[in-house]
Each structure stands twice: as structure tokens, then as C-alpha cells.
Amino acid sequence: MSTAGLLACSAALAGQLLAASPALAQQGPAPSAAEEACKAGSGSYQWQMEKKLGLKEDGVQSTEDCLAIRKLQNRLGIKPADGKADLKTYRLLLVDEVKKNPNAQGKCPVREYRVTCVDLNRQILWVQTGKKVVYAPVPIRSGKDGYETRLGWHKIYLKRERHFSTIYNNAPMPHSQFFDGGQAFHGTYSDLFKSGSHGCVNMYAKDAKRLFDLLKVGDRVYVWGTKPGTGKRDGGRIPDDVLIAQGFGSDRIAQDPTADVPPTAEEVAAALRE
Amino acid sequence: MSTAGLLACSAALAGQLLAASPALAQQGPAPSAAEEACKAGSGSYQWQMEKKLGLKEDGVQSTEDCLAIRKLQNRLGIKPADGKADLKTYRLLLVDEVKKNPNAQGKCPVREYRVTCVDLNRQILWVQTGKKVVYAPVPIRSGKDGYETRLGWHKIYLKRERHFSTIYNNAPMPHSQFFDGGQAFHGTYSDLFKSGSHGCVNMYAKDAKRLFDLLKVGDRVYVWGTKPGTGKRDGGRIPDDVLIAQGFGSDRIAQDPTADVPPTAEEVAAALRE
């Protein structure tokens, strides 16, 4: 077995190294005063956030919506806390909602020893000893189609604080912990909520560091589920974000109550007549 | 006629659902104090904005340029009001310039009843009753090449406040008003000034809501023109943004006064000799 290949797994960063995300580069500061006006427009997850936060569900950003979303962002440490109903805020809220009992579905085996639980369905990771959660769930990005993170039991066998991929364009893999061949937990500087890795379990850099400080060689890892968008489990008809939300028990937003009522023949005829 | 297909038109959002625009997600707050330094660099529409605002036309951002652009952005409600001469600011200024008399070109039929006027050339929409504008022009995004929004007279035949596309990846279509088969007015959370829809008329979510509150089933819609970038009307030689600006009567920025004077044979020879 070649060790050159062994330590090479990495996020799909190849094209992003020279071209670090301009969006990130342009990140503005978060509001510094409570009284600062909340001005973000409507976001892609407007309805979902309105529903979650008990706001009026109309799919349009209001000042009340903006303030409530910003308050949530501040509570969850999301930057910038601009009040926008974006994917990152939505996904981090889903994670937050299960932080007290991430194993409610019972998918991660309860053992006397410490187990790192990797749920590909919900794209989260936590650590438990027995039933006690010793590292609260955090968002992850696992392997994309064709590079799926391998399922089942694994064991941490190698830790590297400062590692760069040997086959994926020198991509940085801070705080790598290899658990199966070239597959490792490690930090990433790219967007966790977009695309997928080459098999590794990508995490926020700060989360990867905390996990690195916690785990030791020999620690057990258990992986289950399917990353939405891989494995064709849904024939591609259901969007990834809806599948992830369903994994958390959040239904998709319902159509308008009358949406299943087709227009009458008269309505259609009238519309087409002119 | 299948109603499943009937209500399916949507923006080209498929690839964007999971990957909500990082740019939007990173949106910073607008400056909160008048005295805040204006620091944005030169923007893609620097010359155009300098010309529109009566500033020195040199294609380079100055503090004076930045302050004037930011003042305009604040007047038009553009966020963030950072003073950047970007496409959004430029397009919204073009719309603002025709708000008092959007039908100066006389393309939208004047009727005793209410008509929603959809100008594909300028990518704007307004509503008029007789000659009175009852809903001021707003920016839109119509169907891209191969998915053109259909021309001529239509009639609103179905309204759905909360609708998701049945064929385009569950894409949200807030405040849908169908006027021709699967083609509808509806709000979008993606970039209005980029690409095109699958045939629908995309609008800012807040504008779509106001239009939803205004129109009733049976209201007339009139569509004319050609979305720049579709229909090959220009053989692809003239950029879309220039075509749109020309629709508004704004000429393209002229070349340097001497630009049409070719270099002399001596100049070229001298340049190539060494």
C-alpha cells in the first residue's frame, strides 16, 4: 500500500487555490451596534426561516424577519450577522436544533468507549461516550458522488496537525485525523455547504482543531447514511437541501393550500383564448 | 393539458438551491453613518456611472465618485450602499430614470383597463391603467435563450402565494401569478441581473408581492421585445448590458476621441522593430 496515496485525500479544492472565493474576500464586518439598521433583502431560505422562527410566512423579508434572523445569527456565531435567510444560516440552525440529542434516531452505536458519529444524511458529526455527547454536533461536508466517505466502523490511525494533500493540488488539510486509508477528518477553508469532498470529512477549521485536540490514535469512528446528491437514492428529483432538512425531521415547505387544485377548464380556456 | 407541467415554470435555480450564493451570504451591512469613509474601488460600470452622475469621466474611482454613487444607492434603496459602480446600481439607475414615463416609447398598448407591461428589451415591468402608471417600473429577468417569455397578450388565470416549481428542482416561486401556461410572474432569491429564467418573469421578492397584491385573475398582460442575449438579434457581437442600456436610450461609452485614428505606419514599425 502506497503511503503517497494514503495521505492524499482532500476537499475538492483544486480550482480554488489560486482563486480564493471573492465572496469571502469581500466579507464585510458584522453590525457593531444593536441599533444598526437591518437591511438584508429576501434570502433563498426565507420561507424556511420564517417558519422556524415563528414569523409571518410570506417569503418576503420584513424588518421583523431581518431582526429575528440577525438575532439568531448572533446567537449561533454566524458572520456576518446580516439578517439574511441564507443557506449557511439555515443549515446551522438545523444543526443547533439537534445539539442536545443528536442521536435521537439511534443510528450511532452507543458504546462504553468514545465514538465519533458521522451522519452523512444530515451532514453532521458529533462524539459520544455511552449516551453522553462529549463534542456537540457540527456541520460537515463528506465525499461527493464517486468519492463517497466509506461507511461503517473505522479507527483513527494517524494524526497530522499540518498536512497538505499529496494528490489534490497541495490542498491544505489542517488538523488531519486519518481513519480509513486516505480518508480523514480535517479543516477546510472553502464552503462547507457547497459540492462535496474527495472522501474526507471536511469541517470548519476551528471545529477540526477541537476534534484534533479531543481524539487520540485508536479512537473509533462510525459512519452511516448517504450524502444527499450522491448514490442516486432519490433519482435526483429532490433537491439536496430538502433531503438534508428531511433528515432533521423538517418537512419541505408546503405548496400554497390551493396549489393542488388545478385551474378550472374555464380558467385555462379563458387564459388561452385571448 | 397537464396541470403538472402547467405550474412548473421557474427561474434557472436548479444548481443554486444547495449552494445559495456565497456572495449574498456574505453581504455586509451598509454604512450606518454619513461620515463613514467611502472606500470601494473602481467598478465595472465606472465610466457609465461617472457619465450619468456628471462626474469626471476617467474610469477610475475617486472619493468624489464613491460618495456620489453611495448617495445614489441610498436614494434607490440599494444595499449595501458602498459606492461601488456595479451592475446592480447601474441597472437600477436606468430603471429609475424612466420611472415617470416608462411608456415614452409607446410600446405598451394604452387601454381603459389595467395592463401589466413587460418590456423584454429593457427588462422592466410596470402596470398602467390608461396612461396612468399605477405600479412603477421594476427590474425583471425573463426567459433565457430557448425559454423565451412568450410575446403578446396574456391574462392572469391563476395566483399562488406560496408555490414551488414542480419540474425545476422544487425552486421557490413566491407570489406566482400565471399568465400563459407555466409562465408566471414570481419572486426570486437569486441574482436578477445574471442569466435568465425558464420562461417566467422573475422579480425581486418584495416587488412580486406588491404585484400579487395589486393584480386579480383576469388582469391583462402585454409582453414585447427581445431579452438581450436571446434570439440572436445582434449576432452576439454587442454585450447584453450595452443592449439593455441602448433600450433605455443610453449610448455605449464612446471610445477615446483619438481611438479611431490608427497608429501611423511609423508607430507600428517602430513598435515592432526592436
Place this chain on the structure above:
Amino acid sequence: MSTAGLLACSAALAGQLLAASPALAQQGPAPSAAEEACKAGSGSYQWQMEKKLGLKEDGVQSTEDCLAIRKLQNRLGIKPADGKADLKTYRLLLVDEVKKNPNAQGKCPVREYRVTCVDLNRQILWVQTGKKVVYAPVPIRSGKDGYETRLGWHKIYLKRERHFSTIYNNAPMPHSQFFDGGQAFHGTYSDLFKSGSHGCVNMYAKDAKRLFDLLKVGDRVYVWGTKPGTGKRDGGRIPDDVLIAQGFGSDRIAQDPTADVPPTAEEVAAALRE
């Protein structure tokens, strides 16, 4: 020789005209007060910036890191000064480090007359008269693969303050100074640190203006080196950003001290057994 083709060189802006970068459009203001919290997360060049600034090298953003990076950004005039270890900040720091002696490598010929030195390896440009630097180095973007900026001696033969490409989609080329056929120095409004031009030497708009004000027809230009990512000089195995940094004498970040020690057979066997 056709003058239509002669003046047509431009940045690869075609697809960006209508769709001006949303990232730029969303640029937030820089922090206005020293005491403003520094909240940017880890950036793609976290390790590199930590090393350059003498910070703890752990690949994870700390408040100390953020403040030090923001201080640097303010010194270099980078907007927004958000403390993020992004590509732009990293590249501009590399340029800043050689500003006192850009010709330390002796690649640009020292002449009694004024020479504009274009280093494709490091993607920088400066002007020297004899050994005296009369225009400090600035970042550039030269021609991409297949459109390489031509090497060797050239001479400015035509200046156009306000120029638009005649073959590349009317792309703006502010403050053009043609030095070899259609290849010119000119300002750009797109991302200097991404992709490459069609052969021209792209610069920040403000830098292009300063160069325009400095140089005269007949001034000499000398171009050498290879733009990373072109010419296959490295077989594509070394990332562009690493090659550029190496041009500046900055080594790539070393692997973890223990990274070259392969796992023992026992470690691998244990990892694969379960």
C-alpha cells in the same frame, strides 16, 4: 496588419459584463473604528499569513491573527480590512515585501533610460530608470494559457485613455498603453488574482492610470518569465499560488514535521482490520 485586430486585446471579461461579480457588488464597508470586533473566520492562506506575521502557526484563525491581518490590510489599503487571510491579502503582502528592491533577482535589464519591468513569474510590474525604482511594483494579471503576453523588449507605441476592446465583447480597457500589437497595459474591473488575460497586462484601474500618466510613447518595456498555470512549466502539479510565492522566495508551507513518517505497518493494519 489590421488595426481592427490591433487594438482588441483585453481581459477575459466576456462572460462578466452583464454579470458583474456579485461578490464585488456586495462588498461591505471596512470597519470604521479600531475597537470594532475582528470576526473573520479562517482563510485559505491562514498558515501562510500566520508565518509571515510571526503568529502562532496552527491554521486556525484566532482573534490575535484577525487583528494582525486587519492591521496589515489597513497598512496596504486593502478593502475591506476584515482580517481574513485571503488570496488578495496574501498576494499584496508578497508584492509589498519586494517594494524596496524588486529587481533583486536582476532579471530586468538596467538601462540609462526608463524601463517598465514585467515579471510574469511573480505577476508584478514596476518601472526603473537605471537602478532607481520610479514606479513601485504593483500586482498584474498577464495572458492565460494560449494567450501568453509576449516576452522580451517592446516599446509603447499607442496610448488610449478610454478604450473598449474591439474583439472581446466591448470589454473596458481604461488607460490602455499598447506595447506589442494588440497587447497593452490597461486597467481592469475584474479580479486580478483569478484566471488570466487575453494577452494584455491587466492592472488595478488606479495603477493603470498612474502608469498612463508616467509613460510616454516610445518608452521601453521588458517582459520575462512564465505566468504560473501557463506553459506547462511544472506539469500542472504545483498550484499557481505556490509557484508565485516561490517566485518571491517564499517557500511552500512545510508538512507537519512528522508527515513524512509513514504510519507503521501495525498502524495501517489496525486501521484496516476493523
